[in-house]
Structure formats: C-alpha cells, structure tokens
Amino acid sequence: xxxxxxxxxxxxxxxxxxxxxxxxxxxxxxxxxxxxxxxxxxxxxxxxxxxxxxxxxxxxxxxxxxxxxxxxxxxxxxxxxxxxxxxxxxxxxxxxxxxxxxxxxxxxxxxxxxxxxxxxxxxxxxxxxxxxxxxxxxxxxxxxxxxxxxxxxxxxxxxxxxxxxxxxxxxxxxxxxxxxxxxxxxxxxxxxxxxxxxxxxxxxxxxxxxxxxxxxxxxxxxxxxxxxxxxxxxxxxxxxxxxxxxxxxxxxxxxxxxxxxxxx
Amino acid sequence: xxxxxxxxxxxxxxxxxxxxxxxxxxxxxxxxxxxxxxxxxxxxxxxxxxxxxxxxxxxxxxxxxxxxxxxxxxxxxxxxxxxxxxxxxxxxxxxxxxxxxxxxxxxxxxxxxxxxxxxxxxxxxxxxxxxxxxxxxxxxxxxxxxxxxxxxxxxxxxxxxxxxxxxxxxxxxxxxxxxxxxxxxxxxxxxxxxxxxxxxxxxxxxxxxxxxxxxxxxxxxxxxxxxxxxxxxxxxxxxxxxxxxxxxxxxxxxxxxxxxxxxxxxxxxxxxxxxxxxxxxxxxxxxxxxxxxxxxxxxxxxxxxx
Ligand SMILES: Cc1cc2nc3c(=O)[nH]c(=O)nc-3n(C[C@H](O)[C@H](O)[C@H](O)COP(=O)(O)OP(=O)(O)OC[C@H]3O[C@@H](n4cnc5c(N)ncnc54)[C@H](O)[C@@H]3O)c2cc1C
Ligand SMILES: Nc1ncnc2c1ncn2[C@@H]1O[C@H](COP(=O)(O)O)[C@@H](O)[C@H]1O
Numbered sequence: 085x086x087x088x089x090x091x092x093x094x095x096x097x098x099x100x101x102x103x104x105x106x107x108x109x110x111x112x113x114x115x116x117x118x119x120x121x122x123x124x125x126x127x128x129x130x131x132x133x134x135x136x137x138x139x140x141x142x143x144x145x146x147x148x149x150x151x152x153x154x155x156x157x158x159x160x161x162x163x164x165x166x167x168x169x170x171x172x173x174x175x176x177x178x179x180x181x182x183x184x185x186x187x188x189x190x191x192x193x194x195x196x197x198x199x200x201x202x203x204x205x206x207x208x209x210x211x212x213x214x215x216x217x218x219x220x221x222x223x224x225x226x227x228x229x230x231x232x233x234x235x236x237x238x239x240x241x242x243x244x245x246x247x248x249x250x251x252x253x254x255x256x257x258x259x260x261x262x263x264x265x266x267x268x269x270x271x272x273x274x275x276x277x278x279x280x281x282x283x284x285x286x287x288x289x290x291x292x293x294x295x296x297x298x299x300x301x302x303x304x305x306x307x308x309x310x311x312x313x314x315x316x317x318x319x320x321x322x323x324x325x326x327x328x329x330x331x332x333x334x335x336x337x338x339x340x341x342x343x344x345x346x347x348x
Numbered sequence: 349x350x351x352x353x354x355x356x357x358x359x360x361x362x363x364x365x366x367x368x369x370x371x372x373x374x375x376x377x378x379x380x381x382x383x384x385x386x387x388x389x390x391x392x393x394x395x396x397x398x399x400x401x402x403x404x405x406x407x408x409x410x411x412x413x414x415x416x417x418x419x420x421x422x423x424x425x426x427x428x429x430x431x432x433x434x435x436x437x438x439x440x441x442x443x444x445x446x447x448x449x450x451x452x453x454x455x456x457x458x459x460x461x462x463x464x465x466x467x468x469x470x471x472x473x474x475x476x477x478x479x480x481x482x483x484x485x486x487x488x489x490x491x492x493x494x495x496x497x498x499x500x501x502x503x504x505x506x507x508x509x510x511x512x513x514x515x516x517x518x519x520x521x522x523x524x525x526x527x528x529x530x531x532x533x534x535x536x537x538x539x540x541x542x543x544x545x546x547x548x549x550x551x552x553x554x555x556x557x558x559x560x561x562x563x564x565x566x567x568x569x570x571x572x573x574x575x576x577x578x579x580x581x582x583x584x585x586x587x588x589x590x591x592x593x594x595x596x597x598x599x600x601x602x603x604x605x606x607x608x609x610x611x612x613x614x615x616x617x618x619x620x621x622x623x624x625x626x627x628x629x630x631x632x633x634x635x636x637x638x639x640x641x642x643x644x645x646x647x648x649x650x651x652x653x654x
Contacts, residue, residue: 097471097602098624108474185439186448213470215583216451217432221409221439230410230513233436246517250570251432257518258408271571307481308448311464315474318609321630326621330643333635337615338647340631344613346534346558346592347651 085137085240087128088202089169090192090223093145093153093160094118095213102315110313115147115156117163120208122275124268127238128206129168129276135240140199141165141172144191146183150176158291165286166278172289173199177296179303182310183214187303189222194301195294196227204245205265209234220267230260233267350461351377352482355423356396357437359412361388363429368393369493370427370486375458382502383419385509395498404509412437414510420445423483425463430487442485449485450478454492472583472606490587525576527561534560535590537581537608538568541597541618541637545574550641551596557648563588565598582607597637600625617641 093115101109128139141164145157154176161172175191196202205227207220217233224231237248241259248257250269260266278286296302327333341347354371358364361384371380372395380396382388386405393399402415416437420426426441428434430452442449454475455466462481467489469476529535536555538548548562555562563581568574581588582604589610596617598604605628608614616629619636626632633640 095470097473100470100473100602102474108470184448186442186446189443210584215468215471216449217435218439218442218449218451221436222443225413225440225443231436231440232514233409234432248518249432253522255520255522256516259515259517269570270566304446307462309479311477311479313469313474313476316472316606316609320614320628322627322632323630324621324626324632324634326634328635330635330639331647333633333640334643334647337631337633337640337644338651340615341558341592344592346613 085135090207092118108313118212124206126275144175148181185218193226194299224265231265357428358384367427369495402509408512408514409436413440454489471602532561537595538564539598
C-alpha cells in the first residue's frame with residue numbers, strides 16, 4: 085500500500101508583507117508546509133503503521149523565482165520527511181510559476197505516473213495560500229480515479245476506502261475503490277510534531293527533483309494572468325488596554341461601548 | 349465585448365441566484381442556461397433562456413460532473429455557487445476540458461475577449477485580480493452578485509443523469525441553531541481560550557445583554573462541536589459585518605479574522621499580549637477572559653436595571 089501525499093510549499097498567511105500602496109510583496113513572504121497537508125500526511129502515516137508500504141510526498145513549486153525559492157521548498161519537503169514520510173519528489177520549473185490549479189495538477193499527475201505504484205493519494209482540503217479547493221478533484225479526473233473531498237474520517241477496507249465527507253449540511257459516508265484521491269479536513273487528526281532525531285534523519289532521506297521535461301510533461305500557459313495582488317486593509321485603532329483589575333477593565337470596556345454608540 | 353453563453357450549475361438549487369447574477373454580468377450579450385436537478389425547477393429561474401433538469405434527486409459529485417460534461421460543449425463559461433460538491437464537480441470538468449477555474453470569485457468585469465475576476469488569496473488577507481480567457485469555470489462568493497430580475501420564462505428540458513459511481517453508505521444530517529450571525533449587529537466570538545463547553549454560557553449571556561449573537565472559531569465548532577456550525581466565522585465558515593465584533597479567547601488567525609474585516613468596530617479579549625488578534629482590533633483587552641467576563645456581565649446587568 086503506497087500512499088502519495090500532496091504537500092504544498094505555501095505562502096505563509098501569517099507573514100504578510102505589502103508596500104505602502106498595499107501591493108503584496110510575495111517575494112519577501114516565506115513559504116511553509118500548507119497547514120492541512122500535515123493532516124493528509126498524518127493520515128498517511130497512520131495507514132502506513134497499519135498496512136505497511138511507503139508514504140511518498142509529492143510537490144510542485146508554484147512560487148518564484150525558482151532560484152530563490154528552491155531552498156525553501158526543499159526545507160518544506162524536509163519537514164514532511166521529518167514527520168515520517170519515506171521519500172519526497174519535488175517539481176521545480178519556471179513554467180509552473182505563478183501556479184494555478186490547472187498547471188499544478190497537470191504537473192503533479194505526470195509525477196504520479198512517473199513514480200508509479202501509488203494506491204491512494206491524499207491532499208489537504210484546500211491550500212493555505214490560494215485556498216482554491218481544486219487540486220484533489222482535478223488530479224482524480226486527470227488520472228481517471230474516483231475522488232472524495234473533505235474527508236474527516238478515513239478507513240481502509242479490502243481494495244476500497246470508506247470516507248466520511250464533512251459537507252455543509254451533513255456528514256456523508258461513501259465508499260470508493262482504490263486507487264483513489266481523498267482530500268482531508270483539518271479535523272481528521274492531530275498532526276504529529278517531528279522529534280529532533282527525526283529532523284536529523286530526514287536529511288538523509290531521498291528528495292528527488294524534476295523539471296517538467298524530466299516528466300515528459302508540458303503545461304500550456306493557461307491564458308491566466310495575475311494583474312494585481314493587494315492586501316485588504318482596514319484602519320484599526322489598535323489601542324491596547326493592559327488593565328489587570330477585572331472591575332476596572334470592565335468599566336473601561338463599557339465606557340468604550342458607550343462612546344462608540346453600541347450602548348445607549 | 350463578446351457574446352457569452354453561460355452554463356449555471358444550480359446546485360444546491362437554492363443558492364444558484366448568485367451564480368446567475370455572475371453570469372448576467374459577464375457580458376451585455378449573455379445567454380444563460382441553468383442546469384439543475386429534480387426539485388430545482390421550483391426556483392423558477394426567471395430571465396434565463398433555458399433550464400435543464402436532470403432526473404436525479406440527491407446527486408453525488410461525480411453525477412454532477414457527468415451532467416456538466418454532457419452539457420458543457422457549447423458554453424463559454426460555467427458558473428456555480430461555491431458549495432463543496434459543486435466545486436468538486438466543476439474542478440473535475442475543468443481538468444477534463446483543460447479550463448482555468450476560479451473559486452469564490454467576488455468581482456467580475458468583462459474585458460476584451462476574456463474576463464477579469466477577483467478572488468481572495470493568502471487566507472483571505474488579500475485579493476488577487478486575474479484576467480482569463482474563456483472558456484473558464486467559476487464558483488461565486490455568497491451575496492457578491494445579486495441577480496437582476498427579468499420576465500423571460502425559460503424553456504425547460506429534461507435530461508438523464510449518469511449513474512452514481514460514488515456509493516453512499518450513510519448520511520447524518522447536521523443540527524443548526526438557526527442563529528444568523530451574518531446579519532447580526534453585535535457578534536461575540538468564542539475561541540479556544542474557553543476551556544469547556546459550559547463556559548460558553550458567559551459569551552451567550554454577554555450576547556444577550558448586547559442584543560447580539562454568538563459566533564466562534566473553527567475548532568470550537570468543527571473540531572469540538574461545542575457550538576453548531578452556523579456560528580462558524582471564517583473563510584471556511586461565515587463572513588460577518590456587524591457594528592461590533594468581540595473575539596474572546598481567539599488568537600486571530602488570518603483565516604478567521606479576514607471574514608470579520610467588514611466589522612465596524614472590533615474589541616478583542618485575549619490574555620496573551622502578542623496574540624495576532626490585537627493587530628485586527630480597535631481595542632484590545634489583555635486579560636484573562638475568566639476574570640473579565642463575570643465582571644463585565646455583572647456591570648452590564650446592573651446598568652440595565654438602573
Ligand atoms: C485552509 C484553512 C481554513 C481555515 N478556516 C478557518 C475558519 O473559517 N475559521 C477559523 O476560525 N479558523 C479557520 N482556520 C484555522 C485557523 O488557522 C486557526 O487554527 C483557528 O482560527 C484558531 O482558533 P482559536 O483562535 O479559537 O484557537 P487558538 O489559536 O488556539 O487561540 C486561542 C487563544 O485564546 C487565548 N486564551 C487562552 N486562554 C485564555 C483566557 N483564559 N483568557 C483569554 N484568552 C485566552 C490564547 O492566548 C490564544 O490566543 C483555517 C485554517 C486553514 C489552514
Ligand atoms: N503545488 C502543489 N504541490 C503539492 N500539492 C499541492 C499543490 N497545490 C495544491 N496541492 C494539494 O492540493 C490541496 C488543495 O489545494 P488547492 O486546490 O490549491 O486548494 C492542497 O492542500 C495540497 O494537498
């Protein structure tokens with residue numbers, strides 16, 4: 085049972101940088117392992133403990149310039165390896181930058197085929213930066229596999245997988261034959277934190293890099309152009325009140341509510 | 349400007365109007381076909397050219413994708429509400445037809461032979477504007493595109509749905525409180541700083557005293573189930589725009605705060621001075637909520653009495 089985990093080196097939304105006009109300064113924002121991809125990886129590691137096989141991390145670098153970002157993307161792969169993945173495969177190619185779900189999925193599909201022998205592909209429900217909710221479904225359609233999105237419970241049966249999907253108004257349990265693609269929610273498990281020893285060990289695990297040419301893939305530039313990326317800004321007063329006496333703090337709060345017209 | 353033929357996936361059918369509103373703005377010359385499932389006819393999509401009704405009551409996403417594939421060929425854009433199943437179906441179609449797709453679009457401008465669309469990015473902290481060719485696929489943000497009314501009575505056509513390949517073995521409906529935080533004037537936000545479910549009573553009491561509603565962060569509802577999901581504030585929950593938002597025991601993750609950015613006034617309560625929530629706030633009280641809330645509630649009660 086080999087499990088592929090899609091793990092994205094995402095722009096960290098906690099580290100937003102913008103210029104005085106509000107233009108996002110992408111190049112000065114660091115990359116980090118996308119939050120819910122850790123849940124996908126944790127789920128893969130859990131299944132591996134039960135069923136054996138390998139956990140294989142797959143990724144495409146989608147933020148450039150590649151020369152500057154390569155180190156960061158490798159660091160993200162090392163983090164996934166430290167959590168317990170067996171090997172990592174990273175696509176680095178200018179043609180994928182800036183990424184969009186169309187080109188990203190085509191590249192990752194080529195990678196899955198190149199590696200071969202993957203029975204189950206897990207992804208996060210949405211990536212931390214672009215949150216487009218597309219890559220799992222696109223990958224499945226391209227590979228001709230069934231897909232279940234928003235899994236908050238996952239159970240392997242004989243040649244099948246049983247998944248509880250967390251939808252807007254209900255929980256829906258479905259069964260799919262393998263190979264399949266499953267996107268997982270942030271609630272499916274608690275991702276483990278790697279130990280120091282595991283972090284050190286991750287340095288010697290395989291990390292393979294590919295260009296699109298290595299994969300025999302080409303991606304058509306999708307006629308999608310980013311015109312601008314701007315910070316949503318609202319001026320806030322940001323007054324900090326450090327009053328440790330509850331009575332005084334409560335009075336202060338009520339005074340604010342009165343002054344702001346909330347309490348009459 | 350180009351003529352645009354739009355296919356609107358009306359699933360769930362009651363939230364299809366935003367998608368129709370999007371399609372209406374795609375061009376001055378637009379013809380709209382609505383693809384719905386059994387029961388969807390009753391929403392009478394006035395002003396559209398045609399309504400296609402598939403003979404399936406409770407479609408699986410693969411059936412929705414199959415229906416889109418069957419009907420797609422003659423359209424320039426495919427639009428759907430941003431529900432989980434319609435997003436899944438649209439993404440599958442987009443992969444098979446090599447279409448760019450944009451989720452949760454909140455602004456649209458026709459431009460030359462394509463479209464310019466805006467959507468949130470970086471966990472909702474920023475927005476990105478794309479220009480794209482057609483054909484392309486879009487899911488639309490709630491309330492972003494109010495539909496224009498029209499008189500035209502659409503033609504109705506029925507089609508056969510493909511068989512479901514995803515097998516449903518169980519369905520459990522979620523319970524909701526029915527509280528509408530989206531339109532509330534005051535929202536009290538409950539976060540992980542609350543140590544147990546019972547303690548949320550303090551937030552409820554405060555909400556009552558301020559004529560407000562209780563909302564919460566994702567873990568309080570999705571993970572712990574301490575509040576029903578209609579209280580969920582955030583990019584994967586609800587957007588709020590009250591006169592006052594009070595996040596209490598909430599750290600201020602971008603995924604949470606960006607859905608409260610339209611609040612007039614934000615007053616945060618957090619015992620950690622360095623909590624990011626204070627950057628998003630007009631007033632930040634650095635204090636233990638277990639100390640502040642009882643005092644605040646008592647004083648508000650007294651104030652009411654006098
Ligand atoms: C793709 C994606 C989508 C997401 N969507 C959402 C979403 O829609 N909504 C959402 O909320 N989150 C969302 N999240 C999760 C988000 O990143 C945070 O994990 C979450 O918002 C944290 O919730 P919290 O603030 O309640 O908990 P924590 O981050 O654990 O914060 C608890 C806070 O309480 C404070 N505290 C503790 N005890 C006390 C006390 N006694 N008195 C006062 N303060 C105290 C602490 O200092 C801390 O700041 C999403 C994440 C991702 C990756
Ligand atoms: N560039 C990428 N490399 C690896 N995995 C990705 C990439 N982009 C998206 N994914 C996976 O697809 C999921 C959904 O992403 P998205 O469709 O962008 O919201 C993520 O949580 C990842 O698991």
